[in-house]
Amino acid sequence: MATTYATVTWDQLHRDARLLAETLIPRGPFKGIVAVTRGGLIPAAIIAREMDCRLIETISVVTYDEEHQGKPQVVKAPAAAGDGEGFLIIDDLVDSGVTAQVVRQLLPKALFACLYAKPSGKPLTDLFVVEVPQATWVLFPWDTAPLFIPPLARKSETAG
Numbered sequence: 001m002a003t004t005y006a007t008v009t010w011d012q013l014h015r016d017a018r019l020l021a022e023t024l025i026p027r028g029p030f031k032g033i034v035a036v037t038r039g040g041l042i043p044a045a046i047i048a049r050e051m052d053c054r055l056i057e058t059i060s061v062v063t064y065d066e067e068h069q070g071k072p073q074v075v076k077a078p079a080a081a082g083d084g085e086g087f088l089i090i091d092d093l094v095d096s097g098v099t100a101q102v103v104r105q106l107l108p109k110a111l112f113a114c115l116y117a118k119p120s121g122k123p124l125t126d127l128f129v130v131e132v133p134q135a136t137w138v139l140f141p142w143d144t145a146p147l148f149i150p151p152l153a154r155k156s157e158t159a160g
């Protein structure tokens with residue numbers, strides 16, 4: 001597990017997805033979007049809305065599966081996207097790049113875009129919005145919940 005965390009709020013995610021849509025529009029039009037589930041679903045929904053795209057396919061890749069000794073498994077293939085020609089692939093992030101590599105092998109003609117990219121996965125993307133250090137763990141809004149923090153004054157009372 002990474003040593004530091006980067007928390008992404010709903011607002012930030014929405015802004016970053018809109019920024020990505022803005023840079024993607026001149027690269028289109030696209031026949032459809034392939035969302036990499038599950039993390040790519042919400043970014044893909046925001047981008048599809050901005051790009052006025054209604055054909056949404058999904059691909060699901062499980063990478064950390066002990067049963068298959070860590071070999072990535074495609075548990076849902078993107079049947080409607082063929083070899084990817086004219087399609088846009090959306091994921092939330094690339095880290096090691098393993099997921100992106102599997103997706104690209106299945107859809108070699110598609111464009112791969114994501115919101116956040118760590119250095120190892122970056123070469124596998126065509127477009128991303130923000131680079132994140134390799135040792136940082138990105139906390140997405142769906143991974144987190146607001147937490148009560150005691151006032152500083154009360155904290156020092158208990159410490160004293």
Ligand SMILES: O=P(O)(O)OC[C@H]1O[C@H](OP(=O)(O)OP(=O)(O)O)[C@H](O)[C@@H]1O
Pocket residue numbers: 036037038039040061062063064091092093094095096097098099100121
């Ligand atoms: O570059 P990688 O090292 O492959 O990591 C990136 C992938 O990891 C996360 O998905 P995860 O497999 O955790 O599943 P989820 O999208 O269902 O949460 C993230 O959404 C990317 O798809």
Ligand SMILES: Nc1nc2[nH]cnc2c(=O)[nH]1
Pocket residue numbers: 093094095096136137138139140143
């Ligand atoms: N939420 C989350 N999932 C990941 N999967 C691989 N890297 C990451 C990360 O930094 N954050």
Ligand SMILES: [Mg+2]
Pocket residue numbers: 036037038039040091099
């Ligand atoms: Mg994912």
